[in-house]
Amino acid sequence: MSPALNPGAAPLSRRAVGDAVDRVRGTFTFAVDRRIEGTLHAVAVRSVAPHGRITSIDAADALAVPGVVAVIDGSHVAADDGISPWYGENRADQPVLAIGKVRYVGEPVALVIADSRATAEAAAAQVWVDIEELPHVVDPVLAGAPDAPQLHDEWPNNDSGTWTLVHGDAERAMATAAHVHTATYTSPAQNHVPMEPHSATGAWLPDGSLEVWTGTQSPYVVRQRLATMFRLDPDRVRVRGDSLGGAFGSKIDLRLEGLVALASRAVGAPVRMELRRDEVFQSASKHAATVTMTTGVDEDGLLVARIIDIVWNSGAYALQTPRSSRTGMIRSPGPYRIPHVLARSVARYTNTVPTGPFRGAMTGQVCWAHESAADEIAAELGVDPVEWRRRNLLRDGDAFATGDVMHEMHYVDLLTAVDDALTADAPPTSSTRTRTRRRGRGVAAVLKTTRTPTRSEAQVQVDAEGQVAVRTSAVEMGQGAAASLAEMAARRLDMPAEDVSVSWPDTGWTPFDQTTSSSRTTFATGLAVERAASDLRACIAQQVAQPWGITPDQVVHRDGCVSSPGDPAQRMTYADVVRSSGAGELVGTGRYETPPGAGRLDPETSQGNVSVHFHQGVVGVEVEVDTETGRVHVLRAHGATYAGRLIDAERARKQIEGGMLFGLGQAVMEETLYEAGQMINPNLSDYQIPSLLDVPLTSSTVLSDADPDAEPHGIGESTVPPMAPAVANAVHDAVGVRIRDLPVTAEKVLRALREKQADDRKN
Amino acid sequence: MRPFRYHRPGTVAEAAQLIADLGEDGAILAGGTSLMTLARLGLAEPQHVVGLAGVxxxxxxxxxxxxxxxxxxxxxxxxxxxxxxxxxxxxxxxxxxxxxxxxxxxxxxxxxxxxxxxxxxxxxxxxxxxxxxxxxxxxxxxxxxxxxxxxxxxxxxxxxxxxxxxxxxxxxxxSLGVIAGYLKFLPRTQDDYATISVAAGLTVVDGCIDTARIAVAGGGSTPQRCREAESALVGGGTDVAGLAAAADLVPEALDPVSDARGSGDYKREMARISTRRLLQRLVSESAT
CATH class of the missing domain: 3.30.465.10 (Uridine Diphospho-n-acetylenolpyruvylglucosamine Reductase; domain 3)
Structure with missing residues (x-):
């Protein structure tokens, strides 16, 4: 079946600039549209119990359904010497199919493989799974109690990662502070809600190698996981990607790839899976978190110390949590100059959907705390919250909580841009403040580290037809990465970006890239592409310089042609150069890697160089609150970020404004709800995301560095985390109530208003 | 979604015969915005679907x-x-x-x-x-x-x-002479199902409310008329206090479920607020 999965030897590629037309017409091809002839279809049988021992699985009825080919479960997997079923980034705690035990509602227990998805779906309902239920726990704080149900024997106390950050002596400094503020802020589990559900197709080739087509953000991570799981050399696993219809972190690491590979191995044919929406909800979640923050300031309102305690809900399996919970902890002090910081972070397993990165990963939860606290502290000091931030925000030369000495800090300018945008209009007059509608404004800032250490590789090549192709393993998922990479290559080659094609990821052909996440693609993959394009440019110049009797650096590149400055007759297209070289194609290679030692932190104190640069974002919103219903309307939002060297202003603005809309849902409406250990709203009717009708007036500021040698900075996440605290701060400005538990629903606001009215009457 | 056989009758009589013959195995398809969603969720699994688009x-x-x-x-x-x-x-x-x-x-x-x-x-x-x-x-x-x-x-x-x-x-x-209006309370997205919604219709004669209808959706297992609130309005004036007093009777008529759209208590309270606001709007429209 190799030909079926292998329509072309070389990686597929497309013109990236201008793909919006296909997206609007509905002719753009996403991963879920990929159909490979002759595939069977698998559907997962999922646990209906939050925690329990599997006592029996009876597949006889399902196997009797016409069209069903096989049913496999964890016992088959455990008995197969060719499989290491447990996986995870930091600890292999998650089985590809439940083995012996289930740990959350929705966990895959068995796979039904049939000739159609409908048949597999119908038969899956006839696999009878007996589970002896165990006590379950969904709250990460309760999961830390001594008598709490234990999810994993190997990982006691439900601990899925414990970290500390020690910078100075926060406890001693706190005692000297003129004013101390403390509060606890909670944020719930939320779903990424990519419009495109997850899908993958896997097949074993006759030579014993494995090939998988999948909608993934991290082709090389998937390759490594599959190689480990099926005890193969990584070169024997080929992971081929497509464009994604949104991902937001939900398509990182192993998702369906292990399942389709397992199914294909069992039946000897290619097998495809595609998730229903409720299964998307059951596959990945944002970490719920409880953050307690104690802050000390001096007489002038300057920060002297901050002590932070974080409890993360990692869900039933750790995946990246042991690493990422530390990353979140490191960002928790916020973008402020604080001489003394102590942060303690613990992540706990619970019987809920496993968590993973979520746009603005591990940062929304802590930003919610430090930016709500910022306004509360300013209010207690009687200082304007914008002014309080201006005094305390990080500037060049300040030390961050990791000891990093900060550079390229633009917070004060970003804050000023947001404040100016919000105050540009006349302040709301009394006519807009009707009796029951009050307006308010709020701002919030965020600091996010970028993935460090990190590595990306790229190739840029030109063939005898003059076709220029960029080959990377970066993933286009609606963020415009492919278009930006095409532009970066085209500029180095002095040719139109429209003429540059960009590959889909294909680990058989495209070079290593760590992941498409953490807002790293334009930066890390982009720099690798630029270096590859420069390498190709030098290679082309080399080819013509000697025959023309000039040095390579004298060669003029323009519009996809080279020429000699002194002699108009000496002019060749890139295609001519390739043809005359006799090489068939010319290839440039490039690589970006963070400097040695970058990202290395002290294991006890988390001091060190945490990030090669810092993502900086500030958001401001104006809201209207209905005092009789609690309904919060976000009327407008302005986002600002620092882009380093700017690649494309329009795409940057779309990321900033799109990020605010993504954050809006988390701010006011999104929350996955659990009852008796089961998620009760895994659908887009009960779990809502903002619709077009809910979009406020948005605008943006992009600060950048005009230096052509400056590094581009990622900007895809910088306005997501600040949205929720900006809204809560604006609500407080409007009606004087403080919500510390996300989302800021109308009902919570109304309850707080009524309590405040009762208190006001008492006083 | 489980596959089904699709029938396309041309008359009401044909359709009625089909559903009589199919019994519990059949489902009627009008626009499909609900049936197809239920079928995709596995909550409806008809073997036969009788589409009415051709009637x-x-x-x-x-x-x-x-x-x-x-x-x-x-x-x-x-x-x-x-x-x-x-x-x-x-x-x-x-x-x-x-x-x-x-x-x-x-x-x-x-x-x-x-x-x-x-x-x-x-x-x-x-x-x-x-x-x-x-x-x-x-x-x-x-x-x-x-x-x-x-x-x-x-x-x-x-x-x-x-x-x-x-x-x-x-x-x-x-019924067409009433001044009627609708207030849908949407605290989440603007294209959501209502957390609570109120429909009302009034006729006002010489500053006095002559007839009144109030019905609420989202307030219980069915949409329902709020007859006590209606009675409180009829014969009364159009002053805010009178409208508010009638609206105060609406929550008692309701038994909403607590769900992702709000608690039962919140929905009751929103029914009261929404009714009062809607009545005030209708009264002001009746004056113009």
Whole structure:
């Protein structure tokens, strides 16, 4: 079946600039549209119990359904010497199919493989799974109690990662502070809600190698996981990607790839899976978190110390949590100059959907705390919250909580841009403040580290037809990465970006890239592409310089042609150069890697160089609150970020404004709800995301560095985390109530208003 | 979704015969915005689907002030929203239709479907109650008429028998003189189902409320008339205190479930606030 999965030897590629037309017409091809002839279809049988021992699985009825080919479960997997079923980034705690035990509602227990998805779906309902239920726990704080149900024997106390950050002596400094503020802020589990559900197709080739087509953000991570799981050399696993219809972190690491590979191995044919929406909800979640923050300031309102305690809900399996919970902890002090910081972070397993990165990963939860606290502290000091931030925000030369000495800090300018945008209009007059509608404004800032250490590789090549192709393993998922990479290559080659094609990821052909996440693609993959394009440019110049009797650096590149400055007759297209070289194609290679030692932190104190640069974002919103219903309307939002060297202003603005809309849902409406250990709203009717009708007036500021040698900075996440605290701060400005538990629903606001009215009457 | 056999009758009689023959294995498909969603979720698994799209006698909307308005069961909510006789004679109904989800849904969803589906949060039913609308049901042996206010039994359950088809809904001419309006409370997205919604209609004669209708959706297992609040209004003035006092009676008539759209208590309170606001709006409209 190799030909079926292998329509072309070389990686597929497309013109990236201008793909919006296909997206609007509905002719753009996403991963879920990929159909490979002759595939069977698998559907997962999922646990209906939050925690329990599997006592029996009876597949006889399902196997009797016409069209069903096989049913496999964890016992088959455990008995197969060719499989290491447990996986995870930091600890292999998650089985590809439940083995012996289930740990959350929705966990895959068995796979039904049939000739159609409908048949597999119908038969899956006839696999009878007996589970002896165990006590379950969904709250990460309760999961830390001594008598709490234990999810994993190997990982006691439900601990899925414990970290500390020690910078100075926060406890001693706190005692000297003129004013101390403390509060606890909670944020719930939320779903990424990519419009495109997850899908993958896997097949074993006759030579014993494995090939998988999948909608993934991290082709090389998937390759490594599959190689480990099926005890193969990584070169024997080929992971081929497509464009994604949104991902937001939900398509990182192993998702369906292990399942389709397992199914294909069992039946000897290619097998495809595609998730229903409720299964998307059951596959990945944002970490719920409880953050307690104690802050000390001096007489002038300057920060002297901050002590932070974080409890993360990692869900039933750790995946990246042991690493990422530390990353979140490191960002928790916020973008402020604080001489003394102590942060303690613990992540706990619970019987809920496993968590993973979520746009603005591990940062929304802590930003919610430090930016709500910022306004509360300013209010207690009687200082304007914008002014309080201006005094305390990080500037060049300040030390961050990791000891990093900060550079390229633009917070004060970003804050000023947001404040100016919000105050540009006349302040709301009394006519807009009707009796029951009050307006308010709020701002919030965020600091996010970028993935460090990190590595990306790229190739840029030109063939005898003059076709220029960029080959990377970066993933286009609606963020415009492919278009930006095409532009970066085209500029180095002095040719139109429209003429540059960009590959889909294909680990058989495209070079290593760590992941498409953490807002790293334009930066890390982009720099690798630029270096590859420069390498190709030098290679082309080399080819013509000697025959023309000039040095390579004298060669003029323009519009996809080279020429000699002194002699108009000496002019060749890139295609001519390739043809005359006799090489068939010319290839440039490039690589970006963070400097040695970058990202290395002290294991006890988390001091060190945490990030090669810092993502900086500030958001401001104006809201209207209905005092009789609690309904919060976000009327407008302005986002600002620092882009380093700017690649494309329009795409940057779309990321900033799109990020605010993504954050809006988390701010006011999104929350996955659990009852008796089961998620009760895994659908887009009960779990809502903002619709077009809910979009406020948005605008943006992009600060950048005009230096052509400056590094581009990622900007895809910088306005997501600040949205929720900006809204809560604006609500407080409007009606004087403080919500510390996300989302800021109308009902919570109304309850707080009524309590405040009762208190006001008492006083 | 489980595959099914699709039937496409051309007349009401053919359709009625089909559903009688198919019994419990059959389901009627109008616009499909609910049935297909339920089928995709595995909550409905019909083996046979009887599509009504090819039955001309179920389509269309007719009306004038003398005869009232007749809405065919297959009239789309977009038609209800936009067609001149409805906009002119029953603007409250057009307003309620306008509030349903999105244009894409309204182009597909039908009057008959929204009634027979009997989701207690639908927008049209409370407004049809305000206009004293009557549904016409056709069965194998008889045709009968049931006021919309008496159509609903429980969550997703109506008095329509399994072998009956709802063919049309009639708004009597006497109902068309009311000043009616709809207030849908949406604390989350603007295309959500209502957390609570209120439909109301008043006639005001010489500053005195002559007739009143109030119906609420999302307040319990069915949409419901709030007759005590209506009675409190009739014969009274249009002062804010009187309207508020009537609105205060609405929460007692309701028994909303707590869910992702709000707690039961919150929904009750929002019904009170929404009723008062809507009545104030209608009174101010009656004065112009």
């Amino acid at each position: 001309p006698e179920l389509c269309g909307i007719e009306g004038n002030s003398g005869d009232g308005i007749t809405l065919g069961a297959m009239a789309t909510l977009r038609q209800v929203e936009t067609i001149p006789p409805v906009r002119r004679l029953a603007p409250g109904l057009a307003e309620a239709a306008h509030q349903v989800a999105t244009v894409r849904i309204r182009n597909q969803a039908t009057v008959g479907g929204t009634l027979v589906h009997a989701d207690p949060s639908q927008d049209l039913p409370p407004m049809l109650m305000v206009y004293d609308a009557v549904a016409r049901l056709t069965g194998p042996t008889r045709t009968r008429e049931v006021p919309v206010a008496e159509l609903f039994v429980d969550f997703f359950e109506t008095v329509v028998d399994p072998d009956e088809i709802l063919t049309s809904v009639h708004l009597p001419p006497a």
